[in-house]
Amino acid sequence: xxxxxxxxxxxxxxxxxxxTNANYLSIECAKLGFSMYHQVTVGDNEARxxxxxxxxxxxxxxxxxxxxxxxxxxxxxxxxxxKVLNRRLEMDEHSRERIQAYMNRIIATNKIIPxxxxxxxxxxxxxxxxxxxxxxxxNDYGSAPGYIVEDNNKIILLLPxxxxxxIPMFNNMLPYLKKLQDKVFVTxxxxxxxxGESTAETMIIDLIEGQSNPTIAPYAKGGEVHFxxxxxxxxxxxxxILINPILDEMNNRFGSNIFTADENETLEEVVIxxxxxxxLTLVTAESCTGGLLSGRIVNVPGASEVFTEGFITYSxxxxxxxxxxxxxxxxxxxxxxxxxxxxxxxxxxxxxxxxVSIAVTGIAGPGGGTASKPVxxxxxxxxxxxxxxxxxxxxxxxxxxxxEHSVVAALDLIRRSIIEVYG
Amino acid sequence: xxxxxxxxxxxxxxxxxxxTNANYLSIECAKLGFSMYHQVTVGDNEARxxxxxxxxxxxxxxxxxxxxxxxxxxxxxxxxxxKVLNRRLEMDEHSRERIQAYMNRIIATNKIIPxxxxxxxxxxxxxxxxxxxxxxxxNDYGSAPGYIVEDNNKIILLLPxxxxxxIPMFNNMLPYLKKLQDKVFVTxxxxxxxxGESTAETMIIDLIEGQSNPTIAPYAKGGEVHFxxxxxxxxxxxxxILINPILDEMNNRFGSNIFTADENETLEEVVIxxxxxxxLTLVTAESCTGGLLSGRIVNVPGASEVFTEGFITYSxxxxxxxxxxxxxxxxxxxxxxxxxxxxxxxxxxxxxxxxVSIAVTGIAGPGGGTASKPVxxxxxxxxxxxxxxxxxxxxxxxxxxxxEHSVVAALDLIRRSIIEVYG
Numbered sequence: 001x002x003x004x005x006x007x008x009x010x011x012x013x014x015x016x017x018x019x020t021n022a023n024y025l026s027i028e029c030a031k032l033g034f035s036m037y038h039q040v041t042v043g044d045n046e047a048r049x050x051x052x053x054x055x056x057x058x059x060x061x062x063x064x065x066x067x068x069x070x071x072x073x074x075x076x077x078x079x080x081x082x083k084v085l086n087r088r089l090e091m092d093e094h095s096r097e098r099i100q101a102y103m104n105r106i107i108a109t110n111k112i113i114p115x116x117x118x119x120x121x122x123x124x125x126x127x128x129x130x131x132x133x134x135x136x137x138x139n140d141y142g143s144a145p146g147y148i149v150e151d152n153n154k155i156i157l158l159l160p161x162x163x164x165x166x167i168p169m170f171n172n173m174l175p176y177l178k179k180l181q182d183k184v185f186v187t188x189x190x191x192x193x194x195x196g197e198s199t200a201e202t203m204i205i206d207l208i209e210g211q212s213n214p215t216i217a218p219y220a221k222g223g224e225v226h227f228x229x230x231x232x233x234x235x236x237x238x239x240x241i242l243i244n245p246i247l248d249e250m251n252n253r254f255g256s257n258i259f260t261a262d263e264n265e266t267l268e269e270v271v272i273x274x275x276x277x278x279x280l281t282l283v284t285a286e287s288c289t290g291g292l293l294s295g296r297i298v299n300v301p302g303a304s305e306v307f308t309e310g311f312i313t314y315s316x317x318x319x320x321x322x323x324x325x326x327x328x329x330x331x332x333x334x335x336x337x338x339x340x341x342x343x344x345x346x347x348x349x350x351x352x353x354x355x356v357s358i359a360v361t362g363i364a365g366p367g368g369g370t371a372s373k374p375v376x377x378x379x380x381x382x383x384x385x386x387x388x389x390x391x392x393x394x395x396x397x398x399x400x401x402x403x404e405h406s407v408v409a410a411l412d413l414i415r416r417s418i419i420e421v422y423g
Numbered sequence: 424x425x426x427x428x429x430x431x432x433x434x435x436x437x438x439x440x441x442x443t444n445a446n447y448l449s450i451e452c453a454k455l456g457f458s459m460y461h462q463v464t465v466g467d468n469e470a471r472x473x474x475x476x477x478x479x480x481x482x483x484x485x486x487x488x489x490x491x492x493x494x495x496x497x498x499x500x501x502x503x504x505x506k507v508l509n510r511r512l513e514m515d516e517h518s519r520e521r522i523q524a525y526m527n528r529i530i531a532t533n534k535i536i537p538x539x540x541x542x543x544x545x546x547x548x549x550x551x552x553x554x555x556x557x558x559x560x561x562n563d564y565g566s567a568p569g570y571i572v573e574d575n576n577k578i579i580l581l582l583p584x585x586x587x588x589x590i591p592m593f594n595n596m597l598p599y600l601k602k603l604q605d606k607v608f609v610t611x612x613x614x615x616x617x618x619g620e621s622t623a624e625t626m627i628i629d630l631i632e633g634q635s636n637p638t639i640a641p642y643a644k645g646g647e648v649h650f651x652x653x654x655x656x657x658x659x660x661x662x663x664i665l666i667n668p669i670l671d672e673m674n675n676r677f678g679s680n681i682f683t684a685d686e687n688e689t690l691e692e693v694v695i696x697x698x699x700x701x702x703l704t705l706v707t708a709e710s711c712t713g714g715l716l717s718g719r720i721v722n723v724p725g726a727s728e729v730f731t732e733g734f735i736t737y738s739x740x741x742x743x744x745x746x747x748x749x750x751x752x753x754x755x756x757x758x759x760x761x762x763x764x765x766x767x768x769x770x771x772x773x774x775x776x777x778x779v780s781i782a783v784t785g786i787a788g789p790g791g792g793t794a795s796k797p798v799x800x801x802x803x804x805x806x807x808x809x810x811x812x813x814x815x816x817x818x819x820x821x822x823x824x825x826x827e828h829s830v831v832a833a834l835d836l837i838r839r840s841i842i843e844v845y846g
Binding site: 007012013014015016017018019020022023024025026027028029030036037038039040041042043045048217218219284286288289290291292293294295297298299301302303304307308309310311312313314315317318321322352364365366367399400403 | 430435436437438439440441442443445446447448449450451452453459460461462463464465466468471640641642707709711712713714715716717718720721722724725726727730731732733734735736737738740741744745775787788789790822823826
């Protein structure tokens with residue numbers, strides 16, 4: 001089945017917000033096995049939305065509309081679709097009650113309008129109107145309900161624009177969408193680090209090009225490479241039979257570069273899991289990443305069990321003071337060197353009493369590079385139970401990109417070092 | 424004039440990448456004063472691209488095409504547009520030479536293919552073909568040139584898909600685009616922090632709704648609110664005459680909440696500038712933000728002049744050990760309290776010898792909240808030359824969002840505190 005996205009909102013055409021909904025829904029539709037051939041964005045304009053809907057109904061089986069379900073006169077998605085389909089709008093009592101409850105909560109917590117003056121305005125009830133014959137989908141995170149409309153062998157989904165409302169509502173529509181497929185689609189995500197995107201693709205280009213079921217699609221994500229494997233079959237078991245040989249082959253080729261095959265697991269979660277498994281605690285010593293590595297680690301809920309402290313030692317002086325880096329080492333080899341990284345890692349363990357440390361020191365640019373130590377040169381050292389592992393990397397791109405890739409490389413070194421010591 | 428974006432690439436329809444180009448070009452076109460009514464995304468498919476081009480040429484004055492200019496057989500943007508316009512493709516010698524030079528550089532630095540085996544393949548020369556009569560725009564960051572095609576009162580821009588190539592090339596096209604306007608468009612960006620988006624909008628809703636020239640458009644950006652003011656006039660001076668009263672009025676209403684009116688200046692840059700101006704140095708003491716604040720500060724090139732070190736004190740023990748927080752304070756008030764934040768800030772100054780410190784301690788969730796200290800409660804303390812300023816904030820949303828807003832609030836407190844002390 002073919003699916004078409006129609007994003008509605010003048011704020012998208014003005015660039016006030018990035019259309020992350022289109023990306024999210026593209027991924028979800030690919031996982032469901034729908035073929036997406038068109039994405040369209042129009043403003044809050046009836047004539048142009050009417051035209052977009054007419055065109056989409058001619059060429060696509062499923063239309064997914066986001067935005068324009070709010071209470072203001074600018075919000076015209078439902079009204080325009082009703083015109084296109086020649087259907088009436090009717091009051092939905094269930095939605096009316098939910099909107100009443102939702103607005104009461106908003107009014108109770110609002111701080112701008114003086115108490116007593118805040119009230120539900122007439123236009124809020126517009127959100128309780130549904131297209132006759134449509135299925136109403138509750139909005140648990142906002143006031144605008146969503147809808148599924150079936151019309152003449154076409155299916156139209158209406159979703160609110162804000163991602164915090166759209167995503168959970170789309171998830172509630174998944175059982176309905178899955179029923180539209182006679183095939184079951186199963187996807188696995190193989191996540192790799194330590195290899196660049198083009199190298200990784202080259203290593204399995206025969207698999208990517210030789211396969212139609214399952215398909216293999218690469219997704220690059222700031223220093224990591226993700227491959228999504230999607231198979232369709234009559235049931236999940238048969239789909240897995242198609243996927244498993246590919247997974248095995250990717251394991252053969254990428255080996256320890258694969259850090260997870262679980263779509264929802266991040267690299268930092270893998271690191272935290274390894275630390276917990278071996279009852280280790282981590283300390284960070286960051287120079288060029290300046291806190292970004294630690295920031296990513298504490299993004300994992302429960303990180304505090306294994307990560308209690310870190311040092312941002314941007315200056316030479318602070319490397320000496322907090323980490324005990326030798327003045328001679330800095331003078332002889334410089335702050336960006338294997339030797340300094342190593343002493344930072346050892347010093348961080350000593351200062352903190354943790355048994356794992358990670359040290360990062362490098363040149364993020366744009367200034368500070370030399371012929372022998374160019375921008376993008378970064379040294380990493382990881383101490384695991386007194387064994388120290390060192391890594392030298394060369395990254396390209398902007399200051400931000402070099403630091404982003406450094407964070408991934410640091411996490412990856414912790415992962416590899418713990419596995420090396422503890423198996 | 425109306426402009427339409429056509430993004431070309433199956434990777435967009437599969438969700439492998441987010442279409443940030445559409446957002447970038449929307450903002451740029453708004454600044455140029457072009458009206459954007461449609462954005463369309465199609466895959467690498469000739470029939471559908473042909474149709475999209477035909478439709479766009481009927482309804483829009485300027486078409487901006489991104490993607491599909493590469494060397495593979497999937498890349499069909501130029502070829503399809505030539506068919507639509509009934510024009511030939513012809514070899515452009517200038518582009519041919521540039522591609523030769525570019526590919527020689529790539530081959531010289533490639534590490535995958537053994538030396539001697541790497542060569543320029545026949546399909547690379549496809550990129551040197553231009554649509555007859557088009558203007559070739561050099562690509563300084565990749566092999567695919569861009570083009571400007573004029574046809575029958577319509578203008579079509581062809582740009583490569585990767586943002587690192589697209590953005591500089593679009594900038595090179597700006598002088599051409601500006602000539603299409605008989606009016607000059609001038610924009611100013613007022614950036615605000617310390618006030619939420621809806622509150623900020625409410626505060627100037629009369630200005631937003633009452634104005635058509637200049638227009639005022641809000642852009643929310645993780646804890647900050649940006650307002651873009653755009654005026655059109657016969658010349659820059661007249662445009663500024665229209666903008667300045669609005670700027671004055673916004674200054675009246677938002678006062679010190681405005682941290683810059685320079686589009687290219689970030690909050691962290693403002694903070695670094697203030698520190699440099701008053702010859703101050705900064706130390707960070709982060710608990711719940713766990714390094715994110717420091718990471719954002721060092722993203723500013725040259726930050727090392729004023730920021731030399733920081734502490735990530737996630738555990739109580741590390742707050743005591745490195746920052747000298749009193750055991751009794753932690754026992755009596757808890758780690759998330761005004762008192763602890765204050766002692767962290769004072770301790771960081773003592774430990775480091777810096778004259779400005781910022782401390783952050785809060786509950787980012789999802790766990791750890793209580794009735795009296797809910798998830799989202801964050802305390803900040805900033806010491807400036809021994810005066811300590813404290814701030815209590817309540818944020819909503821996910822762990823990541825709470826921490827992102829905490830970083831902005833921390834930067835804002837440094838800014839306000841320095842201004843308070845030094846004027």
